[in-house]
Amino acid sequence: MQNNAIIDDDHFDDHVDDEIHTYLNLDEPKSFFLFAGAGSGKTRSLVNALLSVRKESRQRLRLNSHRIAVITYTNAACDEIKRRIDFDPLFSVSTIHSFVWDLIKYYQTDIKQWLQINLKAEIAELEQINGRPGTKTAMDRAKKIEAKKKRLGNLGKIKRFTYNPNGGNTSRDSLNHSKVINIGAVFLTNKPLMQNILTRKFPILLIDESQDANKLLMDAFFIVQKEHSNHFSLGLFGDTMQRIYADGKIDLGENLPDDWAKPAKIMNHRCPHRIMKLINKIRFEVDGQEQKGRKDKVEGVVRLFILSADTADKIMAENDVVQKMADITGDMRWIGADSDVKILTLEHHMAANRMGFIELLEPLYQIDRFRTGLLNGTLPGLRFFTQLILPLVKAKQNSDEFGVARIVRQSSPYLSKDSLKSNDYQLGIIQKARDSVNKLMSLWENVNSPRFIDVLQNVAQTGLFAIPESLIPIANRTSGEQDFAESPEANQSEEGADKDDELDAWDKALKTPFAQIKAYNEYVSDRAKFGTHQGVKGLEFPRVMVVMDDSEARGFMFSYGKLFGAKEPTSTDLKNKQEGKETSFDRTRRLFYVTCSRAKNSLTIVAYTENPDKVNKFVLSKDWFKGDEVILPFKDG
Helix, strand or coil: CCHHHEECCCCCCHHHHHHHHHHCCCCCCCCEEEEECCCCCHHHHHHHHHHHHHHHHHHHHHHCCCCEEEEECCHHHHHHHHHHCCCCCCEEEEEHHHHHHHHHCCCHHHHHHHHHHHHHHHHHHHHCCCCCCCCHHHHHHHHHHHHHHHHHHHHHHCCCCECCCCCCCCCCCECCHHHHHHHHHHHHHHCHHHHHHHHHHCCEEEECCHHHCEHHHHHHHHHHHHHCCCCCEEEEEECHHHCCCCCECCCCCCCCCCCCECCEECEECCCCHHHHHHHHHHHHHHHCCCCEEECCCCCCEEEEEEEECCCCCHHHHHHHHHHHHHHHHCCHHHCCCCCCCEEEECCHHHHHHHHCCHHHHHHHHCCHHHHHHHHHCCCHHHHHHHHHHHHHHHHHHCCCHHHHHHHHHHHCHHHCHHHHHHCCCHHHHHHHHHHHHHHHHHHHHHHCCCEHHHHHHHHHHHCCCCCCHHHHHHHCCCHHHHHHHCCCCCCCCCCHHHCCHHHHHHHHHHCCECCHHHHHHHHHCCCCCEECCCCCCCCCEEEEEEEEEHHHHCCCCCCHHHHCCCCCCCHHHHHHHHCCCCCHHHHHHHHHHHHHCCEEEEEEEEEEECCHHHHHHHHHHCCCCCHHHEECCCCCC
16 A cells, blocks of 8 residues: 555645635535535534534524535435434424425415426427327327326326325325426526525535536535625535536536535545445546545455456356455454445446346336436336335235225325315225235235236226326226237337337337336335445445446446456547546446445455456556466466
8 A cells, every 4th residue: 555545634624614614604505515525424514514513503503593514325325414413303304305395385376387387398299299090009199199198188187286205196286206306496596586495594505425416416506605605605515526417517627617625525434444445446537536535444354356257156156256255354354144245336227137127127127218217216106016015915915904994094096185074985995905905916816926917907997096197098098008018019129209219118128027016115215235326325334245247237327347357438438528428437437436435444355257267457556466466267366
């Protein structure tokens, strides 16, 4: 380890927190972007900023009915920050969806007008398509138009729109996650009154993991800050190298206004020296940033196992790697009953393939507009299954009738307040809900394994739950229309404008067994053996194994082979690079950085390749690894 990569003063970055404190002066606010790499103590700086404001300005804030707003990415991050600030009501800590909903929920008339304009535009666009009659796409387009016209007609009956950041949001009066964000961005951009309400209520807004916040919303926040810079401070905490979602603001931190501050933390308090040196090497070619390590950290262990792509039993091979890591490190918690190893995959398809939900994930992943919601669990069409159907089926199969009743009471249109108020025969309505549940459960009789499409159309026929907007055209097909949709004739390629890629993706996903939803839900909820990129952001683990396998990934978004020199860049990569656009190489390097930087003690990378020698020469030439740290197939480490 080079001496200049270690700092004797472990408090070297403390001055950054002092600088941030000066930016949060209520009389002379200053907006800022804090660059904070992996393990730099970003959350600690955010919490320290809150505590400093509370100490200096608490009384003033309370007298003016002001609060400090903090936006984080996950509920777990919200809970952690709330705990560190003693749940002080002076601070409003929420996820980005909750924060935006709290801003727009009082603008009910404006929301209705926005939806009306949006729906009319979508209907007009669909009606202008001159597709071929008799095709599946034409059939689905007609159902889309019908559903949107029905939605448009029902808008006038809705007294108040609702939204639950943790719910399915499938009822007629509810908004889904993406609409909340889109409406919020439009309102903040175009409504001076909303800007005034935001800045007067929250003179300071801090955004954690800002690199992954929706770019439309971030642009709106920048507009608000520009218009109200004399009494409003926007503080961004983040690191563009750790951006994961495609809808984040790619150039965040670049070309900031001249009056913004740009503090930076250069220490890494998490990683041992050897791992920190590796992630510095991975990153340096991107932006020249290098972190410094703590003097009290151990050296740490890194190993790269290069395995053949045609390895017959990869699970067994990876178990052998774990055993070797225990031998190399002398740390027996790599193996045995007390094993505590976090396995991270560089590409979601790998985890989906190993966990058994690849057929569900693959078609939906191909749609750009679906990808973020698919990977963070907020895609409305899938939340219908994860938040309603799966819990209901589990409760029924476990004979938990109280659980069944709770789900139906909370989410079924049958038992909504309006339905029960308007119906004199309430016992009949309740019985109808019970019959609908029993009809749904009949799909599992005789050890059947129903498909998603069977579940969806069953629920649509009984009316047990409201169907998400994106699935209505499929849910409302007759049996004959569904048979046609699944026929070879319907699946023959259709000409460009006459093809609905989104519905085609749903059709493919819904043909798969419903049983796949359990593994998918475990994965996006970060309760699985394999960690998600989103789920591990900000987290750390003593022992980390990163598995990289292009043959399992099946994707076009990432390529470990290109990252490790085993594959040449494609013409698309070269074109994107020339035009300043992101390439699969860029995305892969970013996620490799994120996964490797989670390790606190020891790290192993398992890389499957058709050309082990080429990968070995490449990583050695880059000085990412030393010779004795690379273990080739069938060689002892």
